[in-house]
Amino acid sequence: xxxxxxxxxxxxxxxxxxxxxxxxxxxxxxxxxxxxxxxxxxxxxxxxxxxxxxxxxxxxxxxxxxxxxxxxxxxxxxxxxxxxxxxxxxxxxxxxxxxxxxxxxxxxxxxxxxxxxxxxxxxxxxxxxxxxxxxxxxxxxxxxxxxxxxxxxxxxxxxxxxxxxxxxxxxxxxxxxxxxxxxxxxxxxxxxxxxxxxxxxxxxxxxxxxxxxxxxxxxxxxxxxxxxxxxxxxxxxxxxxxxxxxxxxxxxxxxxxxxxxxxxxxxxxxxxxxxxxxxxxxxxxxxxxxxxxxxxxxxxxxxxxxxxxxxxxxxxxxxxxxxxxxxxxxxxxxxxxxxxxxxxxxxxx
Amino acid sequence: xxxxxxxxxxxxxxxxxxxxxxxxxxxxxxxxxxxxxxxxxxxxxxxxxxxxxxxxxxxxxxxxxxxxxxxxxxxxxxxxxxxxxxxxxxxxxxxxxxxxxxxxxxxxxxxxxxxxxxxxxxxxxxxxxxxxxxxxxxxxxxxxxxxxxxxxxxxxxxxxxxxxxxxxxxxxxxxxxxxxxxxxxxxxxxxxxxxxxxxxxxxxxxxxxxxxxxxxxxxxxxxxxxxxxxxxxxxxxxxxxxxxxxxxxxxxxxxxxxxxxxxxxxxxxxxxxxxxxxxxxxxxxxxxxxxxxxxxxxxxxxxxxxxxxxxxxxxxxxxxxxxxxxxxxxxxxxxxxxxxxxxxxxxxx
Numbered sequence: 001x002x003x004x005x006x007x008x009x010x011x012x013x014x015x016x017x018x019x020x021x022x023x024x025x026x027x028x029x030x031x032x033x034x035x036x037x038x039x040x041x042x043x044x045x046x047x048x049x050x051x052x053x054x055x056x057x058x059x060x061x062x063x064x065x066x067x068x069x070x071x072x073x074x075x076x077x078x079x080x081x082x083x084x085x086x087x088x089x090x091x092x093x094x095x096x097x098x099x100x101x102x103x104x105x106x107x108x109x110x111x112x113x114x115x116x117x118x119x120x121x122x123x124x125x126x127x128x129x130x131x132x133x134x135x136x137x138x139x140x141x142x143x144x145x146x147x148x149x150x151x152x153x154x155x156x157x158x159x160x161x162x163x164x165x166x167x168x169x170x171x172x173x174x175x176x177x178x179x180x181x182x183x184x185x186x187x188x189x190x191x192x193x194x195x196x197x198x199x200x201x202x203x204x205x206x207x208x209x210x211x212x213x214x215x216x217x218x219x220x221x222x223x224x225x226x227x228x229x230x231x232x233x234x235x236x237x238x239x240x241x242x243x244x245x246x247x248x249x250x251x252x253x254x255x256x257x258x259x260x261x262x263x264x265x266x267x268x269x270x271x272x273x274x275x276x277x278x279x280x281x282x283x284x285x286x287x288x289x290x291x292x293x294x295x296x297x298x299x300x301x302x303x304x305x306x307x308x309x310x311x312x313x314x315x316x317x318x319x320x321x322x323x324x325x326x327x328x329x330x331x332x333x334x335x336x337x338x339x340x341x342x343x344x345x346x347x348x349x
Numbered sequence: 350x351x352x353x354x355x356x357x358x359x360x361x362x363x364x365x366x367x368x369x370x371x372x373x374x375x376x377x378x379x380x381x382x383x384x385x386x387x388x389x390x391x392x393x394x395x396x397x398x399x400x401x402x403x404x405x406x407x408x409x410x411x412x413x414x415x416x417x418x419x420x421x422x423x424x425x426x427x428x429x430x431x432x433x434x435x436x437x438x439x440x441x442x443x444x445x446x447x448x449x450x451x452x453x454x455x456x457x458x459x460x461x462x463x464x465x466x467x468x469x470x471x472x473x474x475x476x477x478x479x480x481x482x483x484x485x486x487x488x489x490x491x492x493x494x495x496x497x498x499x500x501x502x503x504x505x506x507x508x509x510x511x512x513x514x515x516x517x518x519x520x521x522x523x524x525x526x527x528x529x530x531x532x533x534x535x536x537x538x539x540x541x542x543x544x545x546x547x548x549x550x551x552x553x554x555x556x557x558x559x560x561x562x563x564x565x566x567x568x569x570x571x572x573x574x575x576x577x578x579x580x581x582x583x584x585x586x587x588x589x590x591x592x593x594x595x596x597x598x599x600x601x602x603x604x605x606x607x608x609x610x611x612x613x614x615x616x617x618x619x620x621x622x623x624x625x626x627x628x629x630x631x632x633x634x635x636x637x638x639x640x641x642x643x644x645x646x647x648x649x650x651x652x653x654x655x656x657x658x659x660x661x662x663x664x665x666x667x668x669x670x671x672x673x674x675x676x677x678x679x680x681x682x683x684x685x686x687x688x689x690x691x692x693x694x695x696x697x698x
Contacts, residue, residue: 071439080450084439089691090420096697101429105454287696299698340690342438347636348445349648 033209036217040205043224045235047202051119051193056134058190061171066191068167068343069184075157077103077147083137083188086112086145089339092287092332093195098295103147110261111295116333117283119193121239126277126293127264128242134189138181151181158184163346197284197333204330212330219327222320227312231279237331239281245293246275248313254306256296263293286329301325382558385566389554392573394584396551400468400542405483407539410520415540417516417692418533424506425452426496432486432537435461435494438688441636441681442544447644452496459610460644465682466632468542470588475626475642476613477591483538487530500530507533512695546633546682553679561679568676571669576661580628586680588630594642595624597662603655604645612642635678650674 050058069075070083086100086108087093093114095101100112110126115133124130130139140146141154148154158164158179168178171187201220203211212220223229232238242264245251252260264273277293290296291303304324308316316324399407418424419432435449435457436442442463444450449461459475464482473479479488490497497503507513507528517527520536550569552560561569572578581587591613594600601609613622626642639645640652653673657665665673 068439071437073437073440073445078450079444079446088420088422090417090433090694091422092693095428096422097428101427286698289697335693340693342689342691344441344684344689345439348638349635 033217036220037204037207037209040201040220043229044201044205044233044237046205047196047198047235050196051117053119053132053134053189053193055132056186056189056193058193059171061167062187062190063194064191064343065164065167065171066187066189067339068345069188070191071343071345074161074348075141075146075148075154075184077149081146083115083140087115089335092116092284092335094288096289098290100145102145106144106147108145110293111290113280114284114288115192116195116197116335117236117281118239119189119195120236121278121281122241123278126280127267128278129267132189133192134185137188137192138185141181141184154181154184155179161346161348167346194336195339197335199283199331199333201327201330202333213326215323215326216330217327219323219325219330222323223327226308226314226316226320226324228307228324231311232282233279237282238279241279242273242276243279243311244274244276246310249310251275251292251306251310254309255292255294257292257294258296259294261293282328283331284333286325286332300328304328382566385569386553386556386558389550389569392578393550393554393582393586395554396545396547396584399545400466402468402481402483402538402542404481405535405538405542407542408520410516411536411539412543413540413692414513414516414520415536415538416688417694418537419540420692420694423510423697424490424495424497424503424533426498427452430495432464432489436464438684441465441633441684443637445638447639449494451494455493455496457494459642460639462629463633463637464541465544465546465684466585466630467588468538468544469585470627470630471590472627475629476616477627478616481538482541483534486537486541487534490530490533503530503533504528510695510697516695543685544688546684548632548680548682550676550679551682562675564672564675565679566676568672568674568679571672572676575657575663575665575669575673577656577673580660581631582628586631587628590628591622591625592628592660593623593625595659598659600624600641600655600659603658604641604643606641606643606645608643610642631677632680633682635674635681649677653677 052058056062070087073079073082073085076082081102086095086102088095093116095112098111100108102108113126118124119133122128124133124136130136141148142151148157158168164179168183168187169175172178172183175183200211200216204216223232229237231241231243234240245263246253251257260275262274264276264278265271267273285291286300289300290298291300292306297303297306301321304321305316308314308320401407405411419436422428422431422434425431430451435444435451437444442465444461447460449457451457462475467473468482471477473482473485479485489495490503491500497506507517513528517532517536518524521527521532524532549560549565553565572581578586580590580592583589594612595602600606611623613625613627614620616622634640635649638649639647640649641655646652646655650670653670654665657663657669
């Protein structure tokens with residue numbers, strides 16, 4: 001698994017390296033907006049409409065049911081927790097807390113990232129211990145977050161809400177027993193695979209040179225120049241690889257972390273994975289404070305400064321930070337209309 | 350206060366009494382749909398578009414801000430609680446719990462009623478200890494539900510979210526210091542005053558005889574015949590008066606109450622108020638289980654049976670219960686489109 005990702009990473013890094021040279025030249029050699037647009041397009045790529053999966057093709061019925069289940073609290077032990085609790089659309093699908101709070105007030109181990117664009121990542125959760133959004137949705141139910149005692153208990157809870165029977169049946173027409181934990185995961189996954197948020201940066205890449213402010217454009221060049229795009233790579237500006245947090249200095253020297261997190265080492269027990277985390281997607285980052293795996297930093301400019309320090313041993317200037325900040329703001333997307341509406345759930349009887 | 354309500358009640362009861370006679374005659378004397386429609390219109394009245402208040406006129410700016418604040422968790426001590434937490438639109442603005450759970454997992458003292466149509470009531474909360482929705486919104490923040498230490502702390506929290514400055518200013522253009530707890534209450538109140546949910550029953554009253562099923566029509570007559578409408582009166586089918594829960598038998602003999610609640614006595618210390626609660630609005634009741642002030646009953650048919658028993662000393666037949674149930678389902682309204690969309694909140698920075 002790891003080696004595959006590393007190869008993928010190597011390929012991306014090579015592409016990024018070439019683009020950095022081009023983009024650096026473009027931005028600092030008096031290049032035109034057109035050059036910058038073309039080169040940003042080559043480096044990051046165009047945003048698709050949905051995040052497809054061969055294993056879980058999106059159908060309207062599945063996505064519609066998944067959206068309902070995303071808001072469903074009756075699949076949590078104390079009836080207080082749904083996916084939407086920690087991923088409220090009103091806050092760009094993140095909860096604003098350092099660490100999420102779920103069933104019976106239990107805090108999660110790491111900051112809850114937004115689910116917007118999350119399905120495009122190599123894996124889910126900060127240490128990649130969920131293979132995809134479907135796996136995340138399924139495992140969440142019997143984790144402390146939802147606190148359900150078993151998959152059976154979840155299935156009984158869903159079967160007890162009569163209105164779901166026909167909805168599951170139409171979403172999974174071939175199934176003998178459509179109301180199942182597996183189909184819960186597929187439906188929520190299908191919904192989450194629609195959560196793509198086109199941003200001004202995407203309009204820029206598509207050719208609209210006015211979509212970025214001049215600070216945003218300078219920030220894009222600064223972002224690439226400072227080698228941020230080496231890891232925060234691809235269409236989603238991150239989410240494609242793992243890396244050590246604190247390559248040149250321990251991260252906790254600069255963050256306000258209350259504890260040292262071993263990161264992916266916890267899962268793999270591989271020394272090379274000590275303090276290794278998934279590189280987060282930066283789309284909508286300006287809307288989803290606080291930052292890092294432990295939510296220990298509340299301001300984005302501080303987070304940018306810390307990244308320069310601990311990943312590159314570089315003291316980014318105030319001007320560099322401001323420009324990168326402006327570029328990151330251009331990654332704040334539009335919440336699609338069909339996501340903005342709340343689904344009305346069936347009654348319990 | 351009480352006497353005013355009692356007079357209002359007396360007036361309503363008189364009107365209801367006359368209508369009961371008429372409606373009883375209409376339903377059971379072979380009356381036409383037209384008679385039933387006319388008489389239901391006279392008894393319950395037509396639903397307005399919004400629930401206006403001279404003290405707090407609804408403006409688009411105020412209602413828009415109020416909707417955002419309704420979803421705002423940064424005004425709670427632990428950052429987990431907003432109005433929407435206990436009043437999620439996806440569940441008809443009720444939480445499905447026996448008692449609500451707020452800040453730091455503290456349970457509220459009584460079942461959280463829906464906020465849909467709630468602004469039209471004589472007062473808020475089960476025992477009427479909040480004068481109106483504005484008072485409820487204001488006091489909630491420093492109650493255990495949100496757990497904020499003071500009004501000042503709320504105002505500081507709001508002032509810390511820069512994006513709110515212009516929104517408060519445009520909602521309260523005349524104010525020197527628009528970001529205030531008073532304006533929080535007015536904005537949330539203005540939003541809540543728009544939460545009117547037109548139902549099939551309203552279409553019926555407006556003249557569409559097909560809007561109710563034949564069971565629904567029989568249920569309407571049965572509801573009036575069984576004297577439910579004496580207390581669940583007016584356009585909102587309740588919310589207009591207080592009454593003892595358990596007039597002919599203690600309620601806890603039939604409910605699954607874990608404790609005896611003294612009701613309004615807790616507030617007034619008047620012996621006449623022992624076990625007295627506000628008569629709840631029945632609009633959307635089929636969507637907002639569980640029932641009663643302590644959420645101790647999960648099924649609506651059981652709740653109807655209990656009401657017959659403890660309020661009238663009557664054993665409603667299965668057929669009566671089924672018909673009344675059908676009528677109550679016709680009170681399930683449509684969630685207005687502008688309520689169905691989630692507001693996107695300003696970032697913390």
